[in-house]
Amino acid sequence: MLKSKPKKNKNIKNKNKKKQSKEEQPKLTIKEKLAQKRKATKARQELTNLLSKSGGVGLVLGIAAFFAGGIKLAVPAMMGVIVLALSYQYPRQALLGFIFYVPFAGTVTYLLGGNAILQLAKDGFYVPAVVALWQKCRKQNLPFIIPQDIKKPLFILLGLCICTLLFVNAMQQFNPPPAPLFKTLPKSMPLGMGILGLKVFMGYIPLMTCAYYLIRNKKDFLFVSRVQVVLILVCCLLGVVQYALLVVGICPGTRDAVGVDLFKATLEARCFIGGALVYSPSQGMIRLPGTFVAPWQWAWFLISSTFFTFGTGFSDPEAKWRIVGLVSLASVFVNAVISGQRIALALVPVCLVLLLLLTGQLANLKRFVPIFGGLVLVLTIAIASNPAVVQERLDSFIDRWNASPPYEFITQQFEEVANNTKNPFGNGLGKATNSARIMGPTKLVETYYPKVMYEVGILGVLGFLGLVTALTITGFKTHRKIKNRNFRGYGAALWVFILFISYNTYYYPLDVDPVAVYYWFFAGVLFKLPEIDKLERLKEQQQQVIDVSAEVSTKTKRKQKMAQNPL
Secondary structure, eight states: OOOOOOOOOHHHHHHHHHHHHHHHSOOOOHHHHHHHHHHHHHHHHHHHHHHHHHHHHHHHHHHHHHHHHOHHHHHHHHHHHHHHHHHHHOHHHHHHHHHHHGGGHHHHHHHTTOOGGGGGHHHHHHHHHHHHHHHHHHHTTOOSSSSGGGHHHHHHHHHHHHHHIIIIIHHHHHSOOOOOTTOOOOOOOHHHHHHHHHHHHHTTTTHHHHHHHHOOSHHHHHHHHHHHHHHHHHHHHHHHHHHHHHHHTSSOTTTTOOGGGGGSOBGGGOBSBSSOBEEEGGGTEEEOOTTSSSHHHHHHHHHHHHHHHHHHHHHOSSHHHHHHHHHHHHHHHHHHHHTOOHHHHHHHHHHHHHHHHHSOGGGGGGGGHHHHHHHHHHHHHHHHHOHHHHHHHHHHHHHHHHHSOHHHHHHHHHHHHHHHOOSTTOSOTTTTOGGGGGGSOOOOOOBHHHHHHHHHHHHHHHHHHHHHHHHHHHHHHHHHHOOSHHHHHHHHHHHHHHHHHHTOOBBOGGGSTTHHHHHHHHHHHHHHHHHHHHHHHHHHHHHHHHHHHHHHHHHHHHHHHHHHOOO
C-alpha cells in the first residue's frame, strides 16, 4: 500500500517564515549604526534651525500685525510663517496635515475667534508642499501632471481661463464700464477677483500629483484610506453630540429667534463644533453644520464620505478595518437624518445603491451579511425610536421637491445665466465665487455648471467638461488594470466618486471644502493603485521564490542528515 504523505503543519510554516524574515534582515555594523545616529542628529539640527529662523521672522511679523490689527491678527501671522516654512521643508508631512485638517477647519476657525485668515490656514500646508514637490519633480525629471492623459484638456482649460482673466477681468479693472445715471459703482478689484476665482476653480488640481507621490506603497495607501475613515467616524460622532446638545437644550440654537430669523443659520446659534446653524424645533427647522463652517458643507461631506467608507468597509484586507468602515458608513446615514440636510438625506442612500451596482460588490454581499445586518438593525432601532424626526425630514424633503424640483431649478439657472452672458469668455473669473466677494460684489448662482458658464462662458464650460471627462475615462481604465481584489474594490469606489462629482451640477461642491479637496486628492490615489498592485505582486513572486528555495534547502539538509545517519 502507498503511504499517504504527511500534511505540513501551518504553524511550522509560519515559524519558518518568521525565522527567514529575521535572517533576511541584515544586522547593522557599528559604522552603519553611527551613520544612522549622525543622520538623525543632522535631521534634528535642521528642524531646530528651521524653527528658530521661521519663529524669528514670524515674531517680527506678528509684532507688526499686532499693532495693525491686534492679537487676533498677530497670532495667525506668526503661526502662518512657521507653518509655511515647515510645509515647504517637509512636504509629505504637510500634505498629511492638510488632509487631517480639512474636516476640522470650520471648528478650528471659530474656536480661535472666527478670523477670516484662519479659513485659509489649510492652504498654508498645501501651497508650500506643492511648490516643493514641483521643484523636486523638475530636479529629478519626473512628470508633474498626473495622469498624462489629462494634459491636453488641462492646458486647454487653463488657456481659456487666462483668456477670461486678460480679456474680461483685466478690461474691467483698467477700463471699467460707466456708472448708471445718478448711481456710483461699488468698489471692486476685478483682476484680484479673477486671480482668486482661478485659484478656487483650478487651484486644487495639483493635489492629484501630490497624492500620487505621497503614496509610495501598500502601507501608505492603507494608512491614508484608514485615517480618512477614522476622521469621518470622529466627525460623525461629534455631529451626533452637537445634535444631542441642541435637543437637550444645553445649546439654545435659534429657539428664541423671531420672524425670519427662525429660518436663518447664524453664528450666534453655534453649538460645540462648526459654525452657523439653525435649530428651531417649533418650526421643524434644523440645519446643522457638523464640524464645518456652513450646513451645506456638512451635507456634502456626508455625501462624499459614503464613497470612502464604502471602499474601506468592503475592500480593506483586514476584517477589523472593514468593520470600522461599515460603522463609519452607518454613522454617515445617522447624520444624514439628524442634520436636517435634505440633499444628504436624498443622496447618501442613492450613492450607496450606485456603489453597490457599479463596483460589483453585490456579488460579495454575502461576506458582509452579519455585519451589514447588524448595522441595519441599529439604524432600524434608531429610526423606530425617533419616528417623528425621520418623518419630519422626509416631509421637508418632499415639500422642497414639490416647491422647486431640482431639474426645474437647474434649468432655470442655466436660462438666467445664458441670458446674462453674451461674451464667449464669460463675465469674469470670481464673479460668482463666494470667497471672492472680499474683492467686490459677486452674483449668487446656486448650481455649478451655470456658475462656471457665468464666469468663463460657454467655452470654459466645454473646456471643463473635457477635463473631467478625460479624468473619468482615465479613472475607469485605471481601476480596470488593477488585479488585486481589495485594491480593485477601493479603486472602483473612487472611480464612482469621480464620476458622480464630475457631472453633478446641483449646488457647487467642487468650489469649496471638502469636496474640492477630496475630488482631486483621491483621483491621485486612484491613479497610484495600479503601481502599488504591480509592486505587491512582484513582492509576492519574490517571496514565493524565497519559500521554494528555503523548502529545497530544508529537504537537502534532511537528505544529508539521513545519508550520514541512516538509523
